[in-house]
Amino acid sequence: MSHRDDLREAADALGGSVVVCGLGAHGDRLAGSAFRNARYASVAALLAEATTATERGAAPAPADASPPAAVVVALDPDEVGEGHEAVESLRALGGLDAFAVAVVPANAADDDALSAVRDAVDAVLLAEGDAVEAAIRAFLATVQEPGFVNLDLTDAETVLSAGVAALGTGTADRDAPGAAVAAAFDGLPEGVDATDASAVLVDVVVDPETSIAAATDVIAAVRERIGADANVIWGGAVDEDAAHELAVRLVVAGVRHAPPPAAGDPCPRCGDPLVTYRFGARETLSCDACGYSGISMRRE
Structure with missing residues (x-):
């Protein structure tokens, strides 16, 4: 088995340890969706699993009942506030022994709504417009796809702990890494100011003919757009199906947001x-x- 196959097997093994769910309308939109390195579960089912595991206590657990390492939940932030049923569900998810990330549409996220969400979970990730599912898939690919330098959930926790984060993606010709970075920053949700970001997760995806050194140029271009003291954690992978293209995925944390x-x-x-x-x-x-x-x- 090749080293790349070993990495692929390790990433696939994480599939059951990351759970995707949705609250409100996002629960209906995500129901039945398949995620390559994660499983979907309704909020009720996930909380029921946690209750069952607690009641089981010291009894041996079935092989497929291991608790999740991370929960990624999609929701509209205006549904989270006093008097909303969703807030109790979100607090229950945030109370699980797992890294809880809320993915919310940036166009509906004002300061009060974001504060309510942040109080309930470990991290908040802003998505562009209504592209919440696409943001979830990009986030999972960033922290789970194998590569020549791997990113993982621990890296995500480190970056997302810096504050409200936003996700952006961009592509360009493989000889123009700076253009790919510019496109990724331009792809951040409207109203996000990343100038004073305190941490960035960078994933660089290149075609088989592109030098790995291109990742160095990407990181340099990212650093030009953020504070000198920002923590940058990066990873990189080769996409066998890409041709003459370089892609950049960014998770920028500690951003200012004014929709x-x-x-x-x-x-x-x-x-x-x-x-x-x-x-x-x-x-x-x-x-x-x-x-x-x-x-x-x-x-x-």
Whole structure:
């Protein structure tokens, strides 16, 4: 068996130790989804498993009943607050003996909502728009795919402990690592400012013809965009199916986040509700009270 096959076998063995679940509408969206290196379970089923394991006590556990090492839960942050049933479920997931990561759409994540989520789990990862499932898959690939330098859940815990994180991906020609990094930063959710990020997880995926030294150029380009003292942990892999392409996946933690306003939000100048105007195929926000206009808007 080759070294790469050994790595693949080790990654596959982690499949049962990472569980993906969803709360609210995300529970319905993810139900039945297959994840290569993780299993899906409903929140109720996962909590029932944990209860059963606790009640079992010292009795031998079945081979397929080992507790998860990590739980990745998708949710809308505005569902987490006093009076919402989801908050109790989220707190229960956060109370498991596992690394609990909440993946939330950035366009719905204001400061109060993010604070409520962060209080319940170990880490929060912002996804672009409604691409929550895609963000989960990219995150799992980053920490579980084998490569010439491996990243794992311990690396993820180290980075995500630095604060609210965001995920971005980008690709470019294999001879343009800086362009791939720029695309990955541009792919961070709207409203995320990574300038003062305190930690970054970087995964570099190259084609078989690309020099591994390209990873060094990627890391250098990442460091140019963040603080000098930021902790950077990186990994790299070869994709046999890629051709003339270099891909970068970033998990940037300790970011500032200010989601763009939506219709009905207070005008940043006078406080009156903003309204939407359409000019051809373009939509923008304006304020009828003070005339403030041209405000970029978030999509609900």
